[in-house]
Amino acid sequence: MVTVSSLTGARAGFDTARIRADFPILAGTSRGxxxxxxxxxxxxxxxxxxxxxxxxFYRADYANIHRGVYDLSERSTRAWDEARxxxxxFIGAPSxxxxxxxxxTTEAINLVASSFVxxxxxxxxTVLVTxxxxxxxxxxxxxxxxxxxxxxxxxxxxxxxxxxxRLLATRPLLFAVTHVSNVLGTINPxxxxxxxxxxxxxxxxxxxxxAVPHQPVTVGELECDFYCFSGHKLFGPTxxxxxxxxxDHLAAMPPxxxxxxxxxxxxxxxxxxAPPPRRFEAGTPDIAGAVGLRAAIxxxxxxxxxxxxxxxxxxxxxxxxxxxxxxxARAIGSAPxxxxxxxxxxxxxxxxxxxxxxxxDGICVRAGHHCAQPLHRRFGVEATARASFAAYNTHxxxxxxxxxxxxxxxVFG
Amino acid sequence: MASLAELYQSVIVEHDRNPRNFRVLEAASHRAxxxxxxxxxxxxxxxxxxxxxxxxxxGFQGRGCAISRASASMMTTALKGKTVAEARELFDxxxxxxxxxxxxxxxxxxxxxxxxxQYPMRVKCATLPWHAMKDALANxx
Numbered sequence: 016m017v018t019v020s021s022l023t024g025a026r027a028g029f030d031t032a033r034i035r036a037d038f039p040i041l042a043g044t045s046r047g048x049x050x051x052x053x054x055x056x057x058x059x060x061x062x063x064x065x066x067x068x069x070x071x072f073y074r075a076d077y078a079n080i081h082r083g084v085y086d087l088s089e090r091s092t093r094a095w096d097e098a099r100x101x102x103x104x105f106i107g108a109p110s111x112x113x114x115x116x117x118x119x120t121t122e123a124i125n126l127v128a129s130s131f132v133x134x135x136x137x138x139x140x141t142v143l144v145t146x147x148x149x150x151x152x153x154x155x156x157x158x159x160x161x162x163x164x165x166x167x168x169x170x171x172x173x174x175x176x177x178x179x180x181r182l183l184a185t186r187p188l189l190f191a192v193t194h195v196s197n198v199l200g201t202i203n204p205x206x207x208x209x210x211x212x213x214x215x216x217x218x219x220x221x222x223x224x225x226a227v228p229h230q231p232v233t234v235g236e237l238e239c240d241f242y243c244f245s246g247h248k249l250f251g252p253t254x255x256x257x258x259x260x261x262x263d264h265l266a267a268m269p270p271x272x273x274x275x276x277x278x279x280x281x282x283x284x285x286x287x288x289a290p291p292p293r294r295f296e297a298g299t300p301d302i303a304g305a306v307g308l309r310a311a312i313x314x315x316x317x318x319x320x321x322x323x324x325x326x327x328x329x330x331x332x333x334x335x336x337x338x339x340x341x342x343x344a345r346a347i348g349s350a351p352x353x354x355x356x357x358x359x360x361x362x363x364x365x366x367x368x369x370x371x372x373x374x375x376d377g378i379c380v381r382a383g384h385h386c387a388q389p390l391h392r393r394f395g396v397e398a399t400a401r402a403s404f405a406a407y408n409t410h411x412x413x414x415x416x417x418x419x420x421x422x423x424x425x426v427f428g
Numbered sequence: 429m430a431s432l433a434e435l436y437q438s439v440i441v442e443h444d445r446n447p448r449n450f451r452v453l454e455a456a457s458h459r460a461x462x463x464x465x466x467x468x469x470x471x472x473x474x475x476x477x478x479x480x481x482x483x484x485x486x487g488f489q490g491r492g493c494a495i496s497r498a499s500a501s502m503m504t505t506a507l508k509g510k511t512v513a514e515a516r517e518l519f520d521x522x523x524x525x526x527x528x529x530x531x532x533x534x535x536x537x538x539x540x541x542x543x544x545x546q547y548p549m550r551v552k553c554a555t556l557p558w559h560a561m562k563d564a565l566a567n568x569x
Contacts, residue, residue: 364494397468
């Protein structure tokens with residue numbers, strides 16, 4: 016345990032207290048003790064500026080968009096359009112026209128499955144995925160009628176790039192890959208994978224849900240075809256997310272859902288559709304969600320992101336050291352490029368029991384398969400416990416985790 | 429509020445480590461499986477019911493957390509020798525203790541699971557083997 020305590024010493028340069036002050040929930044309690052929130056990979060907490068922006072919007076500027084000619088509807092429409100432009104700048108998209116608002120990463124992938132993959136299927140076809148995908152990047156392709164073939168994952172939790180090359184040479188309809196694994200924390204070499212795929216003429220969809228909150232992403236540099244993420248993991252609200260797509264793909268894709276706002280002209284014998292992105296946004300969308308997402312992006316980009324990145328790397332190293340010093344504990348995934356997401360097991364203690372015992376001390380970790388059953392099977396386990404970190408987490412919280420794990424050992428010893 | 433110490437009483441940990449009747453039955457007359465899709469835990473319960481409607485033998489297999497394994501283990505010891513009707517009645521009492529916090533004065537050793545009622549996310553773990561047992565009784569082989 017010497018290594019652990021030495022790691023908790025003075026760390027200059029990052030003011031977690033200032034960040035934490037922005038998040039009202041972090042001052043609260045759980046089970047009567049101070050909250051230790053180590054589940055940001057499931058969903059991040061929200062800064063007050065996000066909550067306030069949505070509240071202000073509902074109080075002062077809300078009406079439906081693209082419908083009224085009156086002032087309030089114009090203000091609401093402007094807020095919606097500005098949110099789209101803000102998202103485009105955030106991910107370095109060439110224009111807002113490639114940004115489709117959806118409910119979240121899952122809906123973004125279902126949209127591409129329905130409007131991009133399904134029309135190309137013919138008598139069957141394959142979507143290349145990876146063993147580390149979330150169910151949300153496996154099941155939509157299967158529902159669309161495609162066969163899912165996985166790129167294998169190595170023992171350290173990295174993609175087998177040689178195998179990826181061989182599988183891409185079989186020319187699947189699409190390569191759907193996560194930017195950052197929600198279990199292993201592995202940061203995949205997306206630019207390299209896109210280059211490999213494009214050499215074989217294979218388009219690439221990137222699940223960026225775990226990446227955008229923690230590292231700057233520029234879709235133009237990655238050269239992917241589709242990039243998706245959720246607002247709620249990005250310190251924004253639930254119910255809003257983004258599909259960014261190359262605009263030539265969007266222009267050629269049929270609508271996803273039918274309804275109001277996605278049409279050009281409706282007749283009983285023939286309906287024509289609006290151009291993208293509106294073609295893919297049927298019905299009244301989550302307008303306040305987009306306002307909240309914009310506020311979350313504003314909040315994040317006002318921080319020193321490089322400092323947050325270093326801080327999260329230190330939290331990861333600290334937590335990995337805690338696990339290394341805990342007899343019987345084993346982290347799954349040790350890629351050199353690893354985000355602050357750590358799934359682990361403990362001898363004789365089931366992940367649900369670990370999570371329940373930690374919960375008694377106000378520590379929130381996730382337990383289960385984290386919507387990645389094939390990956391758990393690959394590593395020979397049914398379930399893991401998972402601690403994940405964000406800018407607002409502290410080294411004292413990892414000390415609390417260490418003390419909690421010691422209690423687990425005592426019970427299940 | 430029941431403390432975690434209460435939830436993880438030594439008897440639960442002891443049954444997790446040394447589960448009773450954790451085996452395949454020779455000549456089972458009834459069998460069913462239960463699965464918790466949340467965590468992937470699964471349990472298979474087998475029973476041999478004799479001509480008089482009595483549970484002559486009962487066993488379980490599978491994998492799960494301490495709560496579900498201990499619950500399965502203690503369920504098997506509680507049910508051996510009981511009639512099918514008594515087993516169903518005990519299911520109802522165990523279930524209502526966990527889901528409605530109902531007092532169950534004669535529930536015996538199963539009382540150790542009362543604390544689970546305070547943790548709604550874990551009630552499914554404790555009731556999973558009981559549901560499998562009930563399904564098995566409805567499921568003659």
